Amino acid sequence: MDPKDFAGTTDPFVAEGWIRSLEVIFRYMDDTDRFRCAIYLLKDDASLWWEGAEKGINQNTLTWEEFKWIFYEKYFTADVRSRLKREFMSLRQWDLSIAEFVKKFNRGCHFVPLIANDATKKLRHFFDGLRPAIHRDVLLVDPTEYQDAVTRAFRAEQSLKYMEWEV
Template identity: 70%
Template sequence: MGQGLDQRLLMTNERFRRMHPDDFHGTTDPFVTEGWIRSLEEIFRYMDMADAVRVRCTIYLLKGDTSLWWEGAERGANMATLTWEEFKRVFYDKYFTYDVRSRLKREFMSLRQGDWSVAEFLQKFDRGCHFVPLIANDAVEKLQHFLDGLKSIIRHDVMLSDPTDYTTAVAKVFRAEQSHKDIDWELERKKNRAQQANHSNKKPYAGPPN
């Protein structure tokens, strides 16, 4: 029975390695840390892994200073009952602290487009949603928070179409941005043509009168 279980674990570990998960050497960038965990969870869901195997595979990927950190952290954990969510709490306490998560939540709640392009704003909005599930998981709240953060001129155009969901609003925002770019380009083209025409109509200076 024990040998059979060990064999299944070995096969699972081999399948996991064939998915080419990245090692973790530590970082001060919370998005890198969060991205690494999410990439592992995608593999875990695909392989339908149990909690104990998830923890075992993740520990295998801890390298360098992170491996040394875990040696100390492991002493305070019951490896026989440690769940994946419990492991993440221990891991985040080191590499994605509560203070950092709180700061990211506050930044998301006051997020405004400002001088960013729609693509830049959307990237920051989608990232922020991950840290504020109360908004991200409520379709109405998510749509309203997204619209509130847009530039007023973009938001005005999008609101005219009365979008009913976030996905539709995103598509309309990109179209509104492109429309304003087209208008700005046309105005600049007309301005340049007017300047050129004005310059060509000027008579060349012939010197002082005799």
């Protein structure tokens, strides 16, 4: 694995993605090595931010979870996470393609684990967000699994496109 440098960003998804990419590597490391590795990968503005943030922190006792909390306070704030939860709770397909809707839905699940970790609630929330014509076609099959509902939604969308093309 080739860990990427982090130079700072105004995009919280880039910051969150960087942390998640590190955690894949960190599964095989001791906790104390994790934040040191992350600090090594901070560059440019992020490195300057850390120089200020580390004052008053005992790096001998700092854990990975504590580092993530400090990092998120800067790059993925509680306000942003709260906004993303609200967006997920009101997510509707409208004019999005199924691919775009599924991408937003899956990303949103990350911020609302009460829905994401409950298969019934996740499936219901997905159904509720679909545009009516696709919602109807998916419910006709009555899928019981999220992935099956997604597959059915793709098929329903394709069928609608084909019918529009014929008209």
